Amino acid sequence: MISARDVELRAGARLLLEGATFQVSAGDKIGLVGRNGAGKTTLARVLASEGQPAAGSVQTGGSVGYLPQDTMVGDLEALAVDRILSARGLDSLLAGMRAAELGMADANPAKRDAAVRRYGHLEERLTVLGGYAAESEAASLAASLGLPQKVLKQPLRTLSGGQRRRIELARILFSGSDTLLLDEPTNHLDADSVSWLRDHLRTFRGGLVVISHDTELLDAVVNKVFHLDADRSVLDIYNLGWKAYLDQRETDARRRRRERMNAERQATALHSQADKMRAKATKAKAAQSMIKRADKLLAGVSADRAPDRVARIRFPVPVHCGKTPLTAQRLSKSYGSLEVFTDVDVAVDRGARVVVLGLNGAGKTTLLRLLAGVEDPDTGEVLPGHGLRLGYYAQEHETLDNQRTILENMRTAAPDLAESEHRSILGSFLFSGDDVAKPTGVLSGGEKTRLALALLVVSGANVLLLDEPTNNLDPASRAEILAALRRYQGAIVLVTHDEGAVDALQPERVVLLPDGIEDAWSPDLGDLVALA
Numbered sequence: 001m002i003s004a005r006d007v008e009l010r011a012g013a014r015l016l017l018e019g020a021t022f023q024v025s026a027g028d029k030i031g032l033v034g035r036n037g038a039g040k041t042t043l044a045r046v047l048a049s050e051g052q053p054a055a056g057s058v059q060t061g062g063s064v065g066y067l068p069q070d071t072m073v074g075d076l077e078a079l080a081v082d083r084i085l086s087a088r089g090l091d092s093l094l095a096g097m098r099a100a101e102l103g104m105a106d107a108n109p110a111k112r113d114a115a116v117r118r119y120g121h122l123e124e125r126l127t128v129l130g131g132y133a134a135e136s137e138a139a140s141l142a143a144s145l146g147l148p149q150k151v152l153k154q155p156l157r158t159l160s161g162g163q164r165r166r167i168e169l170a171r172i173l174f175s176g177s178d179t180l181l182l183d184e185p186t187n188h189l190d191a192d193s194v195s196w197l198r199d200h201l202r203t204f205r206g207g208l209v210v211i212s213h214d215t216e217l218l219d220a221v222v223n224k225v226f227h228l229d230a231d232r233s234v235l236d237i238y239n240l241g242w243k244a245y246l247d248q249r250e251t252d253a254r255r256r257r258r259e260r261m262n263a264e265r266q267a268t269a270l271h272s273q274a275d276k277m278r279a280k281a282t283k284a285k286a287a288q289s290m291i292k293r294a295d296k297l298l299a300g301v302s303a304d305r306a307p308d309r310v311a312r313i314r315f316p317v318p319v320h321c322g323k324t325p326l327t328a329q330r331l332s333k334s335y336g337s338l339e340v341f342t343d344v345d346v347a348v349d350r351g352a353r354v355v356v357l358g359l360n361g362a363g364k365t366t367l368l369r370l371l372a373g374v375e376d377p378d379t380g381e382v383l384p385g386h387g388l389r390l391g392y393y394a395q396e397h398e399t400l401d402n403q404r405t406i407l408e409n410m411r412t413a414a415p416d417l418a419e420s421e422h423r424s425i426l427g428s429f430l431f432s433g434d435d436v437a438k439p440t441g442v443l444s445g446g447e448k449t450r451l452a453l454a455l456l457v458v459s460g461a462n463v464l465l466l467d468e469p470t471n472n473l474d475p476a477s478r479a480e481i482l483a484a485l486r487r488y489q490g491a492i493v494l495v496t497h498d499e500g501a502v503d504a505l506q507p508e509r510v511v512l513l514p515d516g517i518e519d520a521w522s523p524d525l526g527d528l529v530a531l532a
């Protein structure tokens with residue numbers, strides 16, 4: 001259980017949230033929503049005791065499992081399976097048993113005996129902790145999240161960002177925590193895993209706070225909605241499921257509009273009456289009090305809430321290039337014994353729209369990394385065509401320099417533009433005024449996505465490689481970015497689980513992994529997108 005009293009959150013000087021008091025008890029399934037940068041992640045960190053509120057208190061009873069939005073994994077040399085098992089402290093136990101097994105083959109009989117005793121001892125403790133069943137439980141959780149057995153035996157270093165994130169999610173679900181805090185858990189998940197997660201969370205008996213832009217998940221899982229209203233810095237608490245919450249918000253908005261209109265009408269009448277009376281010296285005092293009453297009426301109704309602001313994204317005309325700016329021949333890639341794909345050919349024509357489809361782990365991200373030149377293929381080559389200018393949008397925001405400010409990142413991406421142009425482009429991506437002096441490292445997930453896309457815009461790229469560009473975006477910004485992608489004149493190679501993104505792009509070509517078959521796009525393939 002988590003209990004928050006009068007919590008206030010600040011980001012630097014900015015107030016994010018004030019006076020939030022609530023509880024997360026067993027059986028509460030809370031959807032925490034609000035636009036990008038509202039402070040959802042900041043609140044989750046505070047609830048997870050990873051951050052301090054500016055004021056107020058948070059008390060926790062029982063264990064809490066927290067999945068951060070940006071996954072950081074400690075030791076990259078650890079095996080994936082051990083990372084999951086570490087949630088219950090089983091990893092060190094099993095590692096000890098593996099070491100003891102080796103010792104049991106020792107030539108020295110004394111050492112052999114000691115190893116046997118050690119093994120027996122460890123095995124006893126393993127049994128107490130749920131034993132081998134726990135290990136298979138971990139494997140089955142991982143499988144449900146699209147992580148095959150062989151991936152579990154690999155060190156984390158060799159896994160893709162998406163796979164690592166799924167390992168973290170499996171780890172938290174495996175931990176058996178009383179309360180779960182999940183920040184955008186469906187990022188990087190395929191449709192099967194998302195629907196499995198939906199069922200899992202629905203039947204979960206503890207307390208849950210889930211931050212998500214996935215409305216299907218919210219609809220299926222939550223019985224309460226906390227809306228962090230960035231304009232008012234308050235947490236609106238609705239003890240309702242998702243659909244009922246949407247209806248209630250609509251009703252609330254209508255009621256506020258009506259109240260405001262009434263108040264305005266009355267205030268206008270009072271003002272005009274006061275104007276007439278002011279002419280007479282004897283009535284000046286009464287006129288004064290009428291104006292006061294009018295002001296009070298207007299102060300009593302909340303101002304119309306600003307609709308969520310949206311980035312106006314316009315891609316500049318790309319730099320001119322030849323007919324086929326990017327070609328790749330016979331690309332193959334393996335990590336250790338894991339063969340990701342072999343002999344993949346890709347040809348990207350000027351202005352072409354290509355979607356890369358394939359199951360999780362089929363190497364979609366790897367293919368983009370090879371095309372972007374951030375990783376080398378084992379065989380084959382990537383051939384830049386005449387005039388190629390690449391823009392790469394990485395799933396993990398790897399292209400952003402977290403140590404530097406927003407403006408500095410922009411300056412590096414487009415050194416030829418004047419600062420006023422930098423600022424105006426950033427402004428159109430909702431970074432205004434002092435925002436641009438923020439260090440990139442503190443940005444929210446959605447803000448990082450916006451910045452990364454802004455950097456692509458200024459680069460004049462004629463081929464964009466986009467890896468899940470709609471993850472983390474709130475619905476309003478997502479719609480805007482998809483519309484912009486439709487207007488963009490350069491070529492796009494897209495990896496996504498988002499069917500709406502594919503629809504918006506209207507692709508002509510598809511590359512199917514791991515076989516690397518390149519083909520004309522057909523609308524039937526749309527069904528495969530979410531599965532991929």
Ligand SMILES: Nc1ncnc2c1ncn2[C@@H]1O[C@H](COP(=O)(O)OP(=O)(O)OP(=O)(O)O)[C@@H](O)[C@H]1O
Binds near residue numbers: 016037438
């Ligand atoms: N140290 C800091 N200085 C200034 N601003 C900060 C700092 N840390 C965070 N912020 C800002 O606080 C705001 C809230 O961030 P947070 O990550 O909580 O948002 P969010 O609601 O999770 O957004 P998203 O939906 O994009 O994930 C953002 O505008 C972020 O840039």
Ligand SMILES: [Mg+2]
Binds near residue numbers: 040042069183444446
């Ligand atoms: Mg966030």
